[in-house]
Amino acid sequence: MAIQLFDSLERKLKPLTPSHADGVFRFYNCGPTVYAPAHIGNFRTFVVNDVLRRLLELEFGADKVKHVRNLTDVDDKTIRRAREENRPLAEVTQQWTEKFHADCAALNCLPPHVEPTATGHIREQVDMIDVLMKKGNAYRAADGSVYFKVSSFDRYGALSRVKERELQIGSALSGKSHAADADEKEDVSDFALWKAHKLDDGDNAWESPWGRGRPGWHIECSAMSKKHLGETIDLHTGGVDLLFPHHENEIAQSECCNGVQFSRHWYHSEHLLVDGKKMSKSLGNLYTLDDLRKIEGPVFNPMEIRLALMQGHPRKQLSFTIHSIHSASEALGSLCHFYDALKTFAKPSGPNPRSTTTPSRQFDGVIDSLKSDLNFPAALGELFRATRESGNTSESDLLAFERALRVLGLKIPSYVNLPDDDLAEDVSQRMTIQKINAIPAAITTLAEKRWTAKLAKDFATADALRKELAGLGWSILDRKDGYSLEPAKK
RNA sequence: GGCGCGGUAGCCAAGUGGUAAGGCCGAGGUCUGCAAAACCUCUAUGCGUCGGUUCAAUUCCGACCCGCGCCUCCA
Numbered sequence: 001m002a003i004q005l006f007d008s009l010e011r012k013l014k015p016l017t018p019s020h021a022d023g024v025f026r027f028y029n030c031g032p033t034v035y036a037p038a039h040i041g042n043f044r045t046f047v048v049n050d051v052l053r054r055l056l057e058l059e060f061g062a063d064k065v066k067h068v069r070n071l072t073d074v075d076d077k078t079i080r081r082a083r084e085e086n087r088p089l090a091e092v093t094q095q096w097t098e099k100f101h102a103d104c105a106a107l108n109c110l111p112p113h114v115e116p117t118a119t120g121h122i123r124e125q126v127d128m129i130d131v132l133m134k135k136g137n138a139y140r141a142a143d144g145s146v147y148f149k150v151s152s153f154d155r156y157g158a159l160s161r162v163k164e165r166e167l168q169i170g171s172a173l174s175g176k177s178h179a180a181d182a183d184e185k186e187d188v189s190d191f192a193l194w195k196a197h198k199l200d201d202g203d204n205a206w207e208s209p210w211g212r213g214r215p216g217w218h219i220e221c222s223a224m225s226k227k228h229l230g231e232t233i234d235l236h237t238g239g240v241d242l243l244f245p246h247h248e249n250e251i252a253q254s255e256c257c258n259g260v261q262f263s264r265h266w267y268h269s270e271h272l273l274v275d276g277k278k279m280s281k282s283l284g285n286l287y288t289l290d291d292l293r294k295i296e297g298p299v300f301n302p303m304e305i306r307l308a309l310m311q312g313h314p315r316k317q318l319s320f321t322i323h324s325i326h327s328a329s330e331a332l333g334s335l336c337h338f339y340d341a342l343k344t345f346a347k348p349s350g351p352n353p354r355s356t357t358t359p360s361r362q363f364d365g366v367i368d369s370l371k372s373d374l375n376f377p378a379a380l381g382e383l384f385r386a387t388r389e390s391g392n393t394s395e396s397d398l399l400a401f402e403r404a405l406r407v408l409g410l411k412i413p414s415y416v417n418l419p420d421d422d423l424a425e426d427v428s429q430r431m432t433i434q435k436i437n438a439i440p441a442a443i444t445t446l447a448e449k450r451w452t453a454k455l456a457k458d459f460a461t462a463d464a465l466r467k468e469l470a471g472l473g474w475s476i477l478d479r480k481d482g483y484s485l486e487p488a489k490k
Numbered sequence: 491g492g493c494g495c496g497g498u499a500g501c502c503a504a505g506u507g508g509u510a511a512g513g514c515c516g517a518g519g520u521c522u523g524c525a526a527a528a529c530c531u532c533u534a535u536g537c538g539u540c541g542g543u544u545c546a547a548u549u550c551c552g553a554c555c556c557g558c559g560c561c562u563c564c565a
């Protein structure tokens with residue numbers, strides 16, 4: 001069964017297939033603008049794309065997928081941030097690039113094979129603009145900026161189905177002018193390919209045939225996609241808000257420049273909603289990973305966030321609340337127990353059983369649901385259902401479970417390690433160790449006292465100490481041969 | 491005004507022309523000094539409202555109500 005994915009352009013499910021002779025599936029995903037920490041809405045999109053990447057690799061082979069995701073490191077926002085902080089642009093974007101990478105790693109998102117930057121591809125962008133100028137799809141305005149002439153491209157609006165005329169009406173009705181560039185453009189719909197240098201841009205300008213300036217936002221993806229994946233790519237993805245104008249403009253630029261189809265397939269993931277609205281600073285409902293880390297404290301596990309972000313269908317808006325994390329946390333906990341039980345009872349049959357055992361079909365429903373338009377809720381439903389129905393004894397079930405987890409990109413904290421465990425990456429987060437490290441000495445002392453009292457069957461004292469610990473925000477959990485401490489659940 | 495999406499149990503959320511996956515919460519049970527954990531069981535005669543088509547509609551069609559997004563260099 002081929003991977004079926006909704007195509008935003010043709011508006012129907014289509015199978016994903018590589019089109020180039022080398023069999024490599026070419027996949028471009030619009031990345032972040034690096035001027036601030038990404039919020040969890042951004043990460044919803046990146047998690048969706050991460051699962052897609054993992055699914056593609058499962059389908060075509062790890063060496064048959066090329067995933068490119070750009071970094072926008074020069075635009076109004078990055079420049080403004082650098083100016084406000086009185087720092088060089090490159091320093092600011094470097095800082096936020098590193099933060100982005102750290103957050104992605106925490107969420108277990110695989111790095112793309114190529115992560116090109118806009119400032120690293122000025123030449124490629126200039127070259128494309130040059131072709132567009134020569135072909136008559138672009139013009140230079142009085143101030144030295146270069147604009148794409150939307151009326152020169154018949155198919156403009158095919159993706160967003162927004163007709164040029166309606167666009168103008170819309171602009172007029174909303175009473176908002178396209179402020180900065182409005183005066184120089186021949187038509188409201190035209191968009192900047194090259195922005196002439198302004199005072200506020202500072203040093204952030206490059207030479208071009210049209211004078212000093214910097215590239216417009218849209219051209220970077222066209223240029224970098226072309227350079228790293230070729231003129232026709234197999235899939236282009238991003239958040240819905242990029243559908244118009246960003247992706248519409250990319251199609252116009254690339255197809256006018258190259259004369260061939262730009263992307264064979266378009267895919268857009270929907271927004272994460274918080275309090276029923278799209279996240280925004282002005283509404284005060286914007287969460288970064290660090291915001292959630294602060295709220296959750298020492299029990300914070302980024303996998304809970306990943307799981308929470310996967311609760312809804314990627315093409316539908318998803319409601320996120322703090323309760324979502326709690327819900328995901330509990331669900332993840334049950335997966336942990338299942339995984340431990342499976343590892344304990346599914347006795348390895350040889351020195352390296354994983355290499356000779358075939359995964360069972362127990363968790364195929366997970367993969368099948370993902371292949372069916374990335375149906376996350378259905379896939380997770382299958383995961384939990386199959387978990388409950390599993391006999392807990394089969395080694396091939398263990399392999400099947402691990403394969404399902406890998407595609408979902410879920411890392412499961414585990415107390416049990418098999419001697420031949422090749423899943424170091426998947427069990428690297430040792431919950432116990434993390435938690436023990438975070439326990440203050442005073443708490444440990446109280447817990448020891450309570451344990452002693454319990455062994456002496458002095459339950460009154462033991463219960464009093466448990467209460468005291470609870471008051472301090474810690475719960476004590478008795479185990480078979482001891483106890484463990486955990487921060488009290490909220 | 492244009493374009494698009496959605497309204498399913500307390501919350502989140504799949505799905506189907508033939509009678510509602512899954513997760514969380516809640517309830518009961520087993521276990522346990524207690525608690526927790528774990529495990530088991532239960533929890534929508536109903537899928538925004540009103541019509542229509544049909545042997546049969548939550549699922550198709552129409553109208554209406556409500557919510558959200560894009561039309562601003564927002565994932």
